[in-house]
Amino acid sequence: MNVETALQRLKEKGYKRTKQRERMLKIFSGQDQYIAAKDILKEFQEYFPSVSFDTVYRNLYMLTEVDILESTELGGEKHFRLSCDTDGHHHHFICTDCGKTKSIAFCPMEKVNENLKGYDIENHKFEIYGKCPQCH
Amino acid sequence: MNVETALQRLKEKGYKRTKQRERMLKIFSGQDQYIAAKDILKEFQEYFPSVSFDTVYRNLYMLTEVDILESTELGGEKHFRLSCDTDGHHHHFICTDCGKTKSIAFCPMEKVNENLKGYDIENHKFEIYGKCPQCH
DNA sequence: AATTTAAATCGTAATGATTATTATTTTTTC
DNA sequence: GAAAAAATAATAATCATTACGATTTAAATT
Numbered sequence: 001m002n003v004e005t006a007l008q009r010l011k012e013k014g015y016k017r018t019k020q021r022e023r024m025l026k027i028f029s030g031q032d033q034y035i036a037a038k039d040i041l042k043e044f045q046e047y048f049p050s051v052s053f054d055t056v057y058r059n060l061y062m063l064t065e066v067d068i069l070e071s072t073e074l075g076g077e078k079h080f081r082l083s084c085d086t087d088g089h090h091h092h093f094i095c096t097d098c099g100k101t102k103s104i105a106f107c108p109m110e111k112v113n114e115n116l117k118g119y120d121i122e123n124h125k126f127e128i129y130g131k132c133p134q135c136h
Numbered sequence: 137m138n139v140e141t142a143l144q145r146l147k148e149k150g151y152k153r154t155k156q157r158e159r160m161l162k163i164f165s166g167q168d169q170y171i172a173a174k175d176i177l178k179e180f181q182e183y184f185p186s187v188s189f190d191t192v193y194r195n196l197y198m199l200t201e202v203d204i205l206e207s208t209e210l211g212g213e214k215h216f217r218l219s220c221d222t223d224g225h226h227h228h229f230i231c232t233d234c235g236k237t238k239s240i241a242f243c244p245m246e247k248v249n250e251n252l253k254g255y256d257i258e259n260h261k262f263e264i265y266g267k268c269p270q271c272h
Numbered sequence: 273a274a275t276t277t278a279a280a281t282c283g284t285a286a287t288g289a290t291t292a293t294t295a296t297t298t299t300t301t302c
Numbered sequence: 303g304a305a306a307a308a309a310t311a312a313t314a315a316t317c318a319t320t321a322c323g324a325t326t327t328a329a330a331t332t
Binding site: 073076078093097102104105106108109111112113115116118119120121122123124125126127128129130131132133136 | 195209212214229238240241242244245247248249250252254255256257258259260261262263264265266267268269272
């Protein structure tokens with residue numbers, strides 16, 4: 001997803017357009033990887049030295065809520081990336097060195113034929129971890 | 137895995153048998169669910185009021201290392217359960233209310249036919265989240 | 273059974289990511 | 303440009319986890 005689309009979606013959802021949010025989207029833009037919240041904070045501080053933690057974390061969650069960002073948990077820390085929703089539902093290979101990702105179109109839910117009658121399925125997670133060709 | 141098997145494996149690996157480790161295994165024994173580290177700590181303190189955080193966390197990781205426990209990350213916290221390795225490699229449905237699990241024999245890695253040439257795969261995670269029949 | 277020694281634990285402090293709070297500032301709307 | 307609502311800053315607090323020196327314990331050896 002590009003920054004323009006994201007800003008438009010924000011507006012649709014009734015959120016205000018702020019310098020901070022624009023910057024946050026720019027930081028993510030073009031990055032094909034999951035980034036730790038703390039790293040976003042760090043980069044953010046280069047542009048807004050006195051930014052509040054609150055602003056960064058609140059916006060990360062809000063942007064995830066409106067599907068502008070995707071999030072996952074790696075090594076105990078929340079990581080975020082721009083939603084690549086143009087490909088539809090998919091999963092990721094994630095490099096444990098550099099964080100770069102590769103989309104995996106296959107979704108295991110298609111093939112699970114376990115008996116889950118009576119279970120209310122809300123969500124699922126499928127991720128492959130390892131080293132990408134560059135880091136390998 | 138039962139407590140006896142676990143204690144035996146500890147011995148094989150050269151770890152000492154301590155009251156704390158026995159208690160920790162007993163806490164897990166018969167529990168068919170992932171338990172947050174902090175909850176283990178809490179229960180542990182009922183038996184060893186002056187236990188050090190260190191002891192609990194160190195042992196949780198050590199027990200995971202020797203495959204007596206399995207771990208996963210839920211809601212930003214590490215969770216542990218006795219390894220159910222009798223079934224071989226498998227995944228879990230995890231109830232987001234009570235933490236109870238149901239084994240899923242199917243492993244998505246069997247069916248991924250994405251081109252991952254050049255990628256060094258180290259690990260993967262597949263979990264289904266939702267409400268179990270009791271919590272639903 | 274006492275001695276030795278290496279491992280394990282305790283007690284406590286520190287870290288580090290995240291969350292909370294209140295006052296101030298900024299967008300947006302009229 | 304003024305008013306109302308939302309967002310941010312500044313700062314403190316929380317909470318899970320990690321770190322570390324001092325003490326204790328398990329178990330191997332005598």
